[in-house]
Amino acid sequence: xxxxxxxxxxxxxxxxxxxxxxxxxxxxxxxxxxxxxxxxxxxxxxxxxxxxxxxxxxxxxxxxxxxxxxxxxxxxxxxxxxxxxxxxxxxxxxxxxxxxxxxxxxxxxxxxxxxxxxxxxxxxxxxxxxxxxxxxxxxxxxxxxxxxxxxxxxxxxxxxxxxxxxxxxxxxxxxxxxxxxxxxxxxxxxxxxxxxxxxxxxxxxxxxxxxxxxxxxxxxxxxxxxxxxxxxxxxxxxxxxxxxxxxxxxxxxxxxxxxxxxxxxxxxxxxxxxxxxxxxxxxxxxxxxxxxxxxxxxxxxxxxxxxxxxxxxxxxxxxxxxxx
Amino acid sequence: xxxxxxxxxxxxxxxxxxxxxxxxxxxxxxxxxxxxxxxxxxxxxxxxxxxxxxxxxxxxxxxxxxxxxxxxxxxxxxxxxxxxxxxxxxxxxxxxxxxxxxxxxxxxxxxxxxxxxxxxxxxxxxxxxxxxxxxxxxxxxxxxxxxxxxxxxxxxxxxxxxxxxxxxxxxxxxxxxxxxxxxxxxxxxxxxxxxxxxxxxxxxxxxxxxxxxxxxxxxxxxxxxxxxxxxxxxxxxxxxxxxxxxxxxxxxxxxxxxxxxxxxxxxxxxxxxxxxxxxxxxxxxxxxxxxxxxxxxxxxxxxxxxxxxxxxxxxxxxxxxxxxxxxx
Numbered sequence: 001x002x003x004x005x006x007x008x009x010x011x012x013x014x015x016x017x018x019x020x021x022x023x024x025x026x027x028x029x030x031x032x033x034x035x036x037x038x039x040x041x042x043x044x045x046x047x048x049x050x051x052x053x054x055x056x057x058x059x060x061x062x063x064x065x066x067x068x069x070x071x072x073x074x075x076x077x078x079x080x081x082x083x084x085x086x087x088x089x090x091x092x093x094x095x096x097x098x099x100x101x102x103x104x105x106x107x108x109x110x111x112x113x114x115x116x117x118x119x120x121x122x123x124x125x126x127x128x129x130x131x132x133x134x135x136x137x138x139x140x141x142x143x144x145x146x147x148x149x150x151x152x153x154x155x156x157x158x159x160x161x162x163x164x165x166x167x168x169x170x171x172x173x174x175x176x177x178x179x180x181x182x183x184x185x186x187x188x189x190x191x192x193x194x195x196x197x198x199x200x201x202x203x204x205x206x207x208x209x210x211x212x213x214x215x216x217x218x219x220x221x222x223x224x225x226x227x228x229x230x231x232x233x234x235x236x237x238x239x240x241x242x243x244x245x246x247x248x249x250x251x252x253x254x255x256x257x258x259x260x261x262x263x264x265x266x267x268x269x270x271x272x273x274x275x276x277x278x279x280x281x282x283x284x285x286x287x288x289x290x291x292x293x294x295x296x297x298x299x300x301x302x303x304x305x306x307x308x309x310x311x312x313x314x315x316x317x318x319x320x321x322x323x324x
Numbered sequence: 325x326x327x328x329x330x331x332x333x334x335x336x337x338x339x340x341x342x343x344x345x346x347x348x349x350x351x352x353x354x355x356x357x358x359x360x361x362x363x364x365x366x367x368x369x370x371x372x373x374x375x376x377x378x379x380x381x382x383x384x385x386x387x388x389x390x391x392x393x394x395x396x397x398x399x400x401x402x403x404x405x406x407x408x409x410x411x412x413x414x415x416x417x418x419x420x421x422x423x424x425x426x427x428x429x430x431x432x433x434x435x436x437x438x439x440x441x442x443x444x445x446x447x448x449x450x451x452x453x454x455x456x457x458x459x460x461x462x463x464x465x466x467x468x469x470x471x472x473x474x475x476x477x478x479x480x481x482x483x484x485x486x487x488x489x490x491x492x493x494x495x496x497x498x499x500x501x502x503x504x505x506x507x508x509x510x511x512x513x514x515x516x517x518x519x520x521x522x523x524x525x526x527x528x529x530x531x532x533x534x535x536x537x538x539x540x541x542x543x544x545x546x547x548x549x550x551x552x553x554x555x556x557x558x559x560x561x562x563x564x565x566x567x568x569x570x571x572x573x574x575x576x577x578x579x580x581x582x583x584x585x586x587x588x589x590x591x592x593x594x595x596x597x598x599x600x601x602x603x604x605x606x607x608x609x610x611x612x613x614x615x616x617x618x619x620x621x622x623x624x625x626x627x628x629x630x631x632x633x634x635x636x637x638x639x640x641x642x643x644x645x646x647x648x649x650x651x652x
Contacts, residue, residue, distance in 0.1 A: 052511035053482075159599045160367075189366035189538065194582040194595030201593075216511065222587040246587075260516040262541025264583050266564045274520055275513045278481040 006040040006076075007178055007210050008064070013037050013073035015056075015063045019283055031283045033059040035234035036073075038309075041178070046204065046211040048225035048242070050218060050257075054279055056234040057214045061180045064212070065097055066090060077178070095125050098171035102183035104163035108155040114141070114166055115151040121174050136173060144169045144199060161192035165199070172203065180212045185220060197224060218261050222246055230254050233282055233290035236309060240316035250318045252297045289321065297322060326397030328499060328532050329355040329378070334391030336373055336382070336556075338603065345603035347386065348373055348556045352630075355500070355532050360523075362535045362547035362564070364579075368600055370556040371536045375502045377402075378534075379419055380409050396499065415445040418493040422505035424485035428477040435473035438492050445496050456495065464491045465521060483514035490522065497529055504536040519546055540583055544568060552576050555600055555611040558630070562637040572639040574616045610642065618643060 016030040034056040041047040049057040063070040066082065075082045077093065085093065101107045108117055118137040122128050128136060141151050144165040155163055164184065171179055181200070185193045201224065204211060215221050221228060222242060229239040230253065238251040249255045256273040263270050275294045280286055286293050292302035301321050309319040336348035348370045355361045365371040376382050378393055380401060393401040395412070404412070421427045429437060438457040442448055448456065454473075461469035464487040477485055486506060493501055503522065507515035523546060526533050535547055543550050544564060551561045552573065560573040571577045581594040598615040610616070613623040622642050630638045631647040638650050 052513065161599060189600075190540075190579055190582055191366065191596035192599070194586075194593045195597070198593050198595055218512065219583075219586045223589065223593060256513060260512040262515075262519075262539065262545045264541050264544055264568070264580070266544040266568050272516060272520075274516050278483055278514070279511075 005043055007043050007078060008041040008212075009074075009076040010040065010060075010064065011038050011074040011076070013060065013063060013075065014071045015059050015068060016071045029283055032234050032285065033282060034063060034070075035285075037229075037231070037234070037236045039229050039236065039239060041210060041212060042226075044204070044208055044210055045226040046213050046224055048213040048215060048221040048228045049231060050215060050221050050228060051231035052216060052257075052279060054233075054282060055231040056282075057216075057231050058182050059234075060231070061099065061182050061212060061214050065094070065099055065180065067099070095121075095127075095174040096177045097180070098174065098176040098178070099180045099182060100164075100167050100171050100184045102186050104160065104167045104187075105155065107167060108163060108170075110155055113152050113154055114146065114158075117155070117166065118151070118170055118173055121170060125174060127174065140169045140173045143203070144172075159192075161188055161196060164188065164196055168196075168199065168203070172207065172209075175207070176209070178210045178212065180214065182214045183216070184213075186215065186217060193220070200224065218257060230257070233279060233285055235290055236317075236319065237291065238316075238318045238320075240313075244313075244316055248316075250312060250316065250323060251291075251320050252295050252322070253291050256296070289319070327354045327394075328357045328359070328396060329534075330392075330394040330397075331374070331378070332392045332394065334374070334377065334393065335389045336370075336377060336386055337389045339385050339387070344389075346389075346556065346606070347603055348377070350391075351551075351553075351556075351558045353551055353558065353561065355534060357499075358530055358532055359549060360526070360533045360535065360547045362537065362543040362550040363553055364537055364540060364543050364550060365553035366538055366600060368555070368602075369553040371553050372504055373556075374553070375419065375504050375534060375536050378502065379413055379417060380404065380406075411445075414441055414493075414498075415496045416498055417500045417502065418496070418498045419502040419504065420486070420489045420493050420506050422508050424482065424489045424509075425477060427489055428485060430477055433474050433476055434480075434488055438473075438488070438495060441492055441495055457491075460491045460495045461488075463525065464488070464494075465517075466491075482510050483517060486510060486514075486518055487521065490518075490525065494525060494529060494531065498531060500532045500534060501526060502534045502536070505538070506535075507542065508537070508539070515542075522546070540568075540579065552579070555606070556603075557611060557640060559612065559640045560638065561630075562633075566637055570637075572633050572637070572644065573612075573641045574618050574643070575612050578615075578617075610640075 013034055014036055015034040016032055018027040019029045021028045051057050062068045064075050115137055119133055122133045138148055146165055185196050188196060213225055225242050228242050228245045230237045232253050238254045249258055256275050259273045277294050280293060288304050289302045289307050292298040307319045307321045309317055312318045312323045331351060331353045334348060334351050338345045338347045363371045377388060388402055395401050439453045442453045442456060458469045466472055466487055507518050547564050550564050550567050551558045554575050560576045571580050578596040585591055585594045596615050609624040609626060610628050613619045628640050628642045630640045630650045631644040632650045633639050633644055633647060
């Protein structure tokens with residue numbers, strides 16, 4: 001991938017949420033939702049962020065788009081730090097960066113027709129006059145598989161899969177370069193999920209899009225992504241090419257995650273690593289390695305010293321003392 | 325030996341807009357003692373309604389229009405009075421749900437919620453109940469059970485809450501445990517823990533399981549027999565191994581294909597075109613015909629019966645029209 005250029009570089013991104021207590025609402029502590037993570041995303045690739053609920057993957061996505069203002073760090077989009085922009089300046093760049101959410105019903109205004117929903121971003125950004133805009137709406141709707149007649153309907157008249165098509169159309173109508181998909185297919189049934197995944201792959205190829213694909217579903221991630229970052233408790237535990245990650249996971253957490261996926265063949269009984277306990281409270285993370293309390297391979301050092309995130313093999317990064 | 329639960333020709337109707345829509349159409353299934361039976365289907369396929377009808381928990385707008393649910397070879401659950409049902413529910417048949425936070429009462433400590441079942445179905449004094457509750461919590465793998473008895477549901481994680489639900493469900497030693505998407509809201513590592521626990525406990529307690537899920541992986545991991553539901557009908561029923569190796573109904577084939585091609589990047593992901601029809605859109609023919617790659621003339625006009633493919637393998641599809649009809 002040497003000839004490719006990074007579209008997005010995230011450096012030491014942190015997002016802390018204050019916990020306020022008492023009459024004067026003084027900040028007692030912080031939830032370190034995203035705690036110093038770095039990665040880059042190459043042009044036209046799909047970079048996946050995976051992890052269990054509460055690991056900070058969505059917060060990372062939102063911090064990149066400044067929907068949540070990051071506490072610290074830098075986010076370079078095509079060489080410029082997004083966090084240096086004023087709010088007003090950022091709006092202009094924002095059309096190149098789009099976000100698609102999990103639940104298309106709550107992210108589409110129920111009182112607007114599909115046509116209005118799709119026109120809105122064009123008019124907000126002052127990109128086209130009314131006539132051009134309407135032309136564009138029809139084009140993009142057809143592109144995602146909605147007919148001309150359907151665009152005069154309201155979101156509630158569509159099924160979940162079709163609503164997600166509307167969300168995709170709405171995100172793509174501004175010709176973005178980077179699309180962040182936050183659990184975009186998680187709420188869909190298997191047969192519909194397959195349709196939407198195919199559509200996303202097709203659109204990426206045709207429109208030269210770059211995706212950040214946030215998901216907890218490791219099967220879906222394996223299918224769609226080129227590279228994967230595994231997050232745990234706000235930190236990046238492992239990052240590598242997808243194939244490498246699935247065939248040769250290094251971090252004990254990744255190993256147990258992958259072994260926990262139910263197999264679709266009842267004749268194969270998988271060797272399973274069952275983790276003890278739950279993810280610790282992010283307001284009160286353990287010292288040392290964040291995973292050491294549940295890690296089957298933990299030793300004394302893990303409880304004291306936080307492992308560095310380093311390149312163990314070419315393009316395969318891991319944060320674990322086992323490999324130092 | 326009689327079967328534990330037999331659902332015979334069950335149909336359920338929905339009353340809305342002064343009309344009746346059929347939502348469950350003539351389903352038959354039999355769960356043997358100690359069997360792990362799975363129902364798999366997408367949202368709206370009627371899998372949860374089937375389980376709610378067993379528990380007599382259908383919402384008011386839905387009624388059983390025909391059919392019997394025979395429990396333990398003698399009791400017809402559809403004819404039981406509300407009062408008689410109280411002896412069955414939670415005692416002989418119990419259920420766990422997808423979202424344990426909404427199934428547990430936020431206002432009472434865990435202790436109260438576990439002991440409530442014992443108070444209702446057993447005759448123990450307070451000390452015995454407490455003892456039993458703590459033992460049960462230990463069995464479902466809860467650390468420091470004494471302390472946890474005093475805690476409230478919001479203080480616990482999703483996996484812990486589901487463990488508590490399982491403890492409540494199994495404390496009366498029921499014959500049948502219905503698990504409606506028990507791990508869907510949980511992360512994979514926690515899902516693995518819970519499925520493991522359920523398998524272990526039902527083996528020790530000799531409990532049958534009816535597992536309702538949308539996830540074929542969960543079925544492959546936990547069940548012995550499986551029914552595939554689509555749009556309110558059972559379209560295929562077989563042993564788990566047979567179904568995964570030799571699926572016959574085009575819908576099952578499509579579902580398995582889309583799961584299997586996932587992860588194989590060289591090929592386009594297999595997808596079933598179109599959407600599930602709503603009850604209002606149903607025509608007289610096969611309910612899957614509009615999405616089926618093999619649809620024939622007859623499929624659009626006449627609903628297929630269940631055909632017997634081989635012993636204990638049934639498929640509701642005209643492609644197997646030469647086989648013996650099991651059930652119309």
